[in-house]
């Protein structure tokens with residue numbers, strides 16, 4: 215798909231979390247270029263509190279095995295058709311980015327770092343959308359599983375805060391209703 219160059223407003227308003235990908239691979243260069251730009255997220259003290267483990271193309275098959283073992287514990291008992299169906303949540307995205315943040319022992323810094331990493335992730339999602347690449351930030355329980363952490367070489371004092379699935383899609387989901395500003399804003403003093 216060709217580049218879109220959406221306005222910031224259009225990218226924010228039109229982006230949707232994509233949960234149904236079509237299997238088309240994402241080029242690693244494209245994902246790395248997106249990450250290269252996304253790092254311009256605000257972050258306190260310029261700590262840049264993030265690193266990523268990325269999988270595209272040839273790395274995907276080994277990653278699918280790790281995800282299968284963690285997400286479908288009794289996968290051996292399934293027929294190959296059922297397993298293939300269950301695995302489609304994992305096999306149809308064209309790439310993955312796992313976002314890892316340091317867990318600062320100081321609460322303020324830890325919150326700031328999580329906030330900054332969240333902005334970084336939103337940047338990735340918007341920049342990807344601008345290139346016609348969908349994404350979904352997922353937080354399955356296995357992100358904290360020791361076997362998973364080991365597979366990603368996550369260090370003590372680090373936490374995986376996002377499984378970002380990226381890829382191409384055939385349908386754009388309808389936007390979910392949002393509250394109006396009048397419902398969430400109180401004017402100071404009123």
Ligand SMILES: Cc1cc2nc3c(=O)[nH]c(=O)nc-3n(C[C@H](O)[C@H](O)[C@H](O)COP(=O)(O)O)c2cc1C
Pocket residue numbers: 229230231232233350351352353354389390
């Ligand atoms: C911190 C966070 C965690 C999320 N975890 C999941 C998840 O585990 N599974 C999932 O399907 N979507 C997950 N989402 C995506 C939300 O479901 C999605 O953003 C929400 O439905 C709004 O849709 P939109 O992004 O298209 O506006 C997560 C989003 C955020 C910000």
